[in-house]
Amino acid sequence: MMKLNANQLNFSGGPGALPESVLQQLQTAMLCVPEVGLSILGISHRSQWFAQVVHELEDNIRQLMGLPDTTRVLMMQGGATQQFSMLPMNLLRDGQSADYIHSGYWSGKAIHEAEKSGKLNLAWSGKADQFSRLPSDAELQLSKDAAYFHYISNETVEGLQFHRVPGRDDVPRICDMSSDLLSAPGEFNRYAMIYAHAQKNIGPAGVTLVILRDDFMQTLPKDLPGFINYHAQADAHSIYNTPPVFAIYSVLLVTRWLLHDIGGLHNIAKHNELKAACLYQVLDDYADFYRGRAAIADRSNMNVVFNLPNAEIEQAFLQAAQQAGFSGLNGHRSIGGIRASIYNGLEIAAADQLADFMQTFYKRYKISTPQTSGLSTAYA
Structure with missing residues (x-):
C-alpha cells in the first residue's frame, strides 16, 4: 500500500485537508510568489496582481459551477456564521417571514441567529428523530409568501446530505454549502444565493464565498452599513476592506486544481x-x-x-x-x-x-x- 504522509491522512471536519500540489505551491508562495517576487503574506491587497487573482477566482467559480457572467461572486470574511446574521438582516424586513429547515447542528445555529432579525417558519425539524434523517418533499411546510427559503446542504456533525434540491422555485432559495460546495456538480442556477466558508473543500479558514444571482442581487437593500451590505461588497470586488489575501490566493489555487488537474x-x-x-x-x-x-x-x-x-x-x-x-x-x-x-x-x-x-x-x-x-x- 502506498505510504501516505500526515497531511494525506487528515480526516478533520475542518479545516480539512488541502491537495498536496496546492500545499506545495503555497509553500513556494510563502517565500516568493513567482510572478511578483514577494511573499504572499506581504503582497498588497491593492496591487494589480491581487486584483487579477480576484478576477480569475470569480471566473473559475462561475466556470466550475456553470453560472453566467452576470453572477456575483464575493470573497467575504466572518465565515458562515456572519452569513447566518447578515442574510436575515438584509432580507427580513417589513414583517416578512422566512422558511428554514432544521436538519442538524449548523442549521440550528443559523435559525438561532435569524430569529434575532425577524419571523421564521420552521419548514421541518429533524429533532424528534435526533437528526438522523432529512425530510421528504411532502414533509416540508413551505410558504409561497416567504421572503426566502434557507437550508444547509450538508450537515457535517450528523453526516447528513441533501442529494436533491428542496424548496419552491418561486421563492428565493438560499443554501449554506460550506461543507460540500465544489465537491460535485449541481443545479446551481436554481439558487438565488449560495454561501460557503472555505475551510472544508476549497481552502483555508478566513474567506467565505458568497454567490448571488444578479436578479436576486437587485432586490437587496442598499441602506445597510457597508460591511453587511452585499451591494457594497460586490461593488468593491471583495476588497471593501483589507481581505485575507493568503486565503483567497489559496482558494484560487484549489479552483485551478479542480479545473486543470481534476477536470x-x-x-x-x-x-x-x-x-x-x-x-x-x-x-x-x-x-x-x-x-x-x-x-x-x-x-x-x-x-x-x-x-x-x-x-x-x-x-x-x-x-x-x-x-x-x-x-x-x-x-x-x-x-x-x-x-x-x-x-x-x-x-x-x-x-x-x-x-x-x-x-x-x-x-x-x-x-x-x-x-x-x-x-x-x-x-x-
Missing part, C-alpha cells in the same frame, strides 16, 4: 463517491459494530459519522487510529462518536487505508472479546 466537478464527484462508498461499505459489512448515524438515503459524501458499541471502544479506536497515522477522527463535541471527513483534498488512497484499518480493528476486537481492557494498545 471539473464531475470528476471530483467520482473521487468523493469512491471515498464515501469504501467507508460506508465497512459500516454496512460490520453493522453490529460500526453503527452509522445517518439514514442510508441521506448519507453524506463528505462526513461519515458513526459510533462503536461503547465509549471505551470508541476511545480505543481513536487512540489506535492516531498511532496508525490518522488524525481528525473525533466526532463533533456535541454528539461524540467518530467522524471521518473526506473532503476534496483527501485522496482515495487515504479512505481505502482507513477502511482497511477499520476492518482490522473490528477483527482484532472480535478475537479479544469479551476482554476490553488494554484495547488502546491492542490495535496499534
Whole structure:
C-alpha cells in the first residue's frame, strides 16, 4: 500500500485537508510568489496582481459551477456564521417571514441567529428523530409568501446530505454549502444565493464565498452599513476592506486544481463517491459494530459519522487510529462518536487505508472479546 504522509491522512471536519500540489505551491508562495517576487503574506491587497487573482477566482467559480457572467461572486470574511446574521438582516424586513429547515447542528445555529432579525417558519425539524434523517418533499411546510427559503446542504456533525434540491422555485432559495460546495456538480442556477466558508473543500479558514444571482442581487437593500451590505461588497470586488489575501490566493489555487488537474466537478464527484462508498461499505459489512448515524438515503459524501458499541471502544479506536497515522477522527463535541471527513483534498488512497484499518480493528476486537481492557494498545 502506498505510504501516505500526515497531511494525506487528515480526516478533520475542518479545516480539512488541502491537495498536496496546492500545499506545495503555497509553500513556494510563502517565500516568493513567482510572478511578483514577494511573499504572499506581504503582497498588497491593492496591487494589480491581487486584483487579477480576484478576477480569475470569480471566473473559475462561475466556470466550475456553470453560472453566467452576470453572477456575483464575493470573497467575504466572518465565515458562515456572519452569513447566518447578515442574510436575515438584509432580507427580513417589513414583517416578512422566512422558511428554514432544521436538519442538524449548523442549521440550528443559523435559525438561532435569524430569529434575532425577524419571523421564521420552521419548514421541518429533524429533532424528534435526533437528526438522523432529512425530510421528504411532502414533509416540508413551505410558504409561497416567504421572503426566502434557507437550508444547509450538508450537515457535517450528523453526516447528513441533501442529494436533491428542496424548496419552491418561486421563492428565493438560499443554501449554506460550506461543507460540500465544489465537491460535485449541481443545479446551481436554481439558487438565488449560495454561501460557503472555505475551510472544508476549497481552502483555508478566513474567506467565505458568497454567490448571488444578479436578479436576486437587485432586490437587496442598499441602506445597510457597508460591511453587511452585499451591494457594497460586490461593488468593491471583495476588497471593501483589507481581505485575507493568503486565503483567497489559496482558494484560487484549489479552483485551478479542480479545473486543470481534476477536470471539473464531475470528476471530483467520482473521487468523493469512491471515498464515501469504501467507508460506508465497512459500516454496512460490520453493522453490529460500526453503527452509522445517518439514514442510508441521506448519507453524506463528505462526513461519515458513526459510533462503536461503547465509549471505551470508541476511545480505543481513536487512540489506535492516531498511532496508525490518522488524525481528525473525533466526532463533533456535541454528539461524540467518530467522524471521518473526506473532503476534496483527501485522496482515495487515504479512505481505502482507513477502511482497511477499520476492518482490522473490528477483527482484532472480535478475537479479544469479551476482554476490553488494554484495547488502546491492542490495535496499534
